[in-house]
Amino acid sequence: MNIDLPKTPTSQQHEVLRVENLKVDYGPIHAIKGISFSVHRGEVVSLIGSNGAGKTSTLRALSGVLPCQGSVVLNGKDITKLPSHKRVALGLAHSPEGRGVFPNLTVHENLLMGAFSINDRALIAKNLEKGFSRFPRLRERRNQLAGTLSGGEQQMVAIARALMISPELLLLDEPSLGLAPLIVSQIFEVIQELNALGTTILLVEQNARLALKKSHRAYVLETGQVKLSGFSKDLLDNDEVQKAYLGG
Amino acid sequence: MQDLIQHLINGLGLGAIYALIALGYTMVYGVLQMINFAHSDVYMVGAFAAYYAARWFNLESMPGVVSFAILLLAAITGCALLGLLIERFAYRPLRNAPKLNILITAIGVSLLLEYSGQVIFGADPKVFPEVLNNTPLFEMAGVSFKLFDFLVIGVGLVAMAVLHFLIYHTKQGRAMRAVSVNPRVASILGVNVDRTIVFTFVLGSALAGVGSVLVGVKYPKIEPLMGMMIGLKAFVAAVLGGIGNIMGAVLGGLIMGLSEEMVVAYLSSTYRDAVAFGILILILIVRPSGLLGRNQTEKL
Numbered sequence: 001m002n003i004d005l006p007k008t009p010t011s012q013q014h015e016v017l018r019v020e021n022l023k024v025d026y027g028p029i030h031a032i033k034g035i036s037f038s039v040h041r042g043e044v045v046s047l048i049g050s051n052g053a054g055k056t057s058t059l060r061a062l063s064g065v066l067p068c069q070g071s072v073v074l075n076g077k078d079i080t081k082l083p084s085h086k087r088v089a090l091g092l093a094h095s096p097e098g099r100g101v102f103p104n105l106t107v108h109e110n111l112l113m114g115a116f117s118i119n120d121r122a123l124i125a126k127n128l129e130k131g132f133s134r135f136p137r138l139r140e141r142r143n144q145l146a147g148t149l150s151g152g153e154q155q156m157v158a159i160a161r162a163l164m165i166s167p168e169l170l171l172l173d174e175p176s177l178g179l180a181p182l183i184v185s186q187i188f189e190v191i192q193e194l195n196a197l198g199t200t201i202l203l204v205e206q207n208a209r210l211a212l213k214k215s216h217r218a219y220v221l222e223t224g225q226v227k228l229s230g231f232s233k234d235l236l237d238n239d240e241v242q243k244a245y246l247g248g
Numbered sequence: 249m250q251d252l253i254q255h256l257i258n259g260l261g262l263g264a265i266y267a268l269i270a271l272g273y274t275m276v277y278g279v280l281q282m283i284n285f286a287h288s289d290v291y292m293v294g295a296f297a298a299y300y301a302a303r304w305f306n307l308e309s310m311p312g313v314v315s316f317a318i319l320l321l322a323a324i325t326g327c328a329l330l331g332l333l334i335e336r337f338a339y340r341p342l343r344n345a346p347k348l349n350i351l352i353t354a355i356g357v358s359l360l361l362e363y364s365g366q367v368i369f370g371a372d373p374k375v376f377p378e379v380l381n382n383t384p385l386f387e388m389a390g391v392s393f394k395l396f397d398f399l400v401i402g403v404g405l406v407a408m409a410v411l412h413f414l415i416y417h418t419k420q421g422r423a424m425r426a427v428s429v430n431p432r433v434a435s436i437l438g439v440n441v442d443r444t445i446v447f448t449f450v451l452g453s454a455l456a457g458v459g460s461v462l463v464g465v466k467y468p469k470i471e472p473l474m475g476m477m478i479g480l481k482a483f484v485a486a487v488l489g490g491i492g493n494i495m496g497a498v499l500g501g502l503i504m505g506l507s508e509e510m511v512v513a514y515l516s517s518t519y520r521d522a523v524a525f526g527i528l529i530l531i532l533i534v535r536p537s538g539l540l541g542r543n544q545t546e547k548l
């Protein structure tokens with residue numbers, strides 16, 4: 001695969017997301033045991049780690065569908081206790097693990113669901129058009145029920161849907177899950193393109209090599225804790241990371 | 249032949265009524281995966297709301313479509329309000345409780361309404377206000393077409409058309425469909441799931457209100473336990489169509505209404521209620537997911 005290292009963004013100062021001492025419990029199970037990390041404007045930051053490390057739980061806590069302890073600050077505003085549907089209005093978008101498309105809604109309706117928090121019809125129409133030109137395949141299938149789409153197309157729906165609010169921060173949970181290599185590289189091209197246009201992204205991936213190649217910085221999660229963090233290109237060369245996550 | 253047409257009209261009217269009530273069961277099941285056993289009693293309260301509105305405004309002295317509309321409005325308002333309260337105070341606190349607790353609560357709410365009804369309205373039956381005259385509108389081929397037959401079927405159709413519009417062509421309706429398959433994803437997209445559930449209860453209850461007035465017009469005897477049998481039949485209609493499926497509830501209701509009418513007409517009225525349970529048993533054996541039932545949808 002032909003890979004360009006993303007350029008380090010210039011405006012590293014502004015913190016879009018600041019997470020301090022985040023903890024998530026499922027009853028007696030401590031899934032996240034107090035992690036801290038940040039995402040700066042214009043960055044792609046990846047969270048990598050093996051199965052059950054707590055990546056999805058972290059994203060769910062960020063978008064408010066899981067109760068958590070600690071603090072989550074989005075653009076300077078503490079949103080730790082904010083219900084999930086109110087976080088969207090602050091520019092937080094989430095493309096969930098397993099895509100979470102609504103199978104009983106058409107592609108078009110799925111995208112409109114992404115714009116649920118927006119009332120400006122002209123803006124919705126504009127963002128819809130952007131989504132369709134980014135994923136022409138979806139335009140062809142706009143009136144088809146999303147449940148009938150292929151996995152790759154559903155992933156496109158999930159991303160296009162999250163983009164309907166032109167998010168301040170885009171959370172992507174395993175966009176490569178279960179997709180053929182060709183589709184994966186297409187999806188990652190879109191991710192890079194979005195970032196080049198200024199979208200800040202927090203990317204969760206099991207495919208550590210891909211994630212590290214496509215992000216500026218990364219955090220390595222292991223059983224609910226941050227094991228390592230740093231610039232992605234450094235982590236790619238790191239012995240520990242190579243052994244544990246890059247198969248060599 | 250005249251008989252058959254007359255029975256078809258009656259059956260359709262009855263079916264429209266079953267469908268209206270079945271829609272409430274199916275919509276609530278759609279968003280919460282629970283059977284709202286109190287729904288049949290919401291329907292009963294609708295009939296009484298109309299009854300008291302008629303007394304208050306002395307509607308029987310001015311029969312006509314306007315009075316009929318006022319009855320509808322009273323029943324819809326009463327039911328919508330009650331549905332909202334039930335959701336807020338009985339079901340919402342149990343949103344994350346085990347299914348069994350919710351089921352028991354639903355039965356509890358139902359009993360509460362039935363027996364409070366007996367205390368407040370009195371246990372003896374009351375006569376539903378007669379605001380539509382029963383004289384034939386016109387006769388054709390020996391069949392007499394009555395105004396209320398048209399109104400029952402017409403109002404039923406209009407109510408279902410409005411519902412269809414709300415569910416398939418509005419933002420709230422879209423959110424409702426989204427919540428029914430995946431509330432968590434709906435909420436990360438900005439949907440207030442609680443509000444959507446309230447919307448569903450209000451809508452379903454309002455339809456039960458419409459149903460209660462139509463029944464009152466057709467069979468003018470109301471009492472606090474009137475919801476039990478019709479609620480059970482509407483529930484069977486919802487299961488027959490495929491619980492959770494909107495078109496299924498309409499289809500199920502019509503099938504139930506028509507078959508009941510035909511069995512009573514051509515076999516014996518003894519079997520009036522047996523039809524419903526016969527259909528229920530049959531559907532559970534042959535096609536448990538119902539005629540239009542969807543397969544288990546995948547979740548996050």
Ligand SMILES: Nc1ncnc2c1ncn2[C@@H]1O[C@H](COP(=O)(O)OP(=O)(O)OP(=O)(O)O)[C@@H](O)[C@H]1O
Nearest residue numbers: 026029031049050051052053054055056057058206
């Ligand atoms: N609903 C739940 N109830 C109980 N435990 C859970 C639940 N969801 C997740 N867990 C546990 O929390 C831990 C973290 O899970 P999580 O889904 O966040 O991991 P992940 O890093 O996303 O894994 P994967 O790469 O497989 O998606 C796991 O040990 C998991 O078993």
Ligand SMILES: [Mg+2]
Nearest residue numbers: 055056057097
């Ligand atoms: Mg995961």
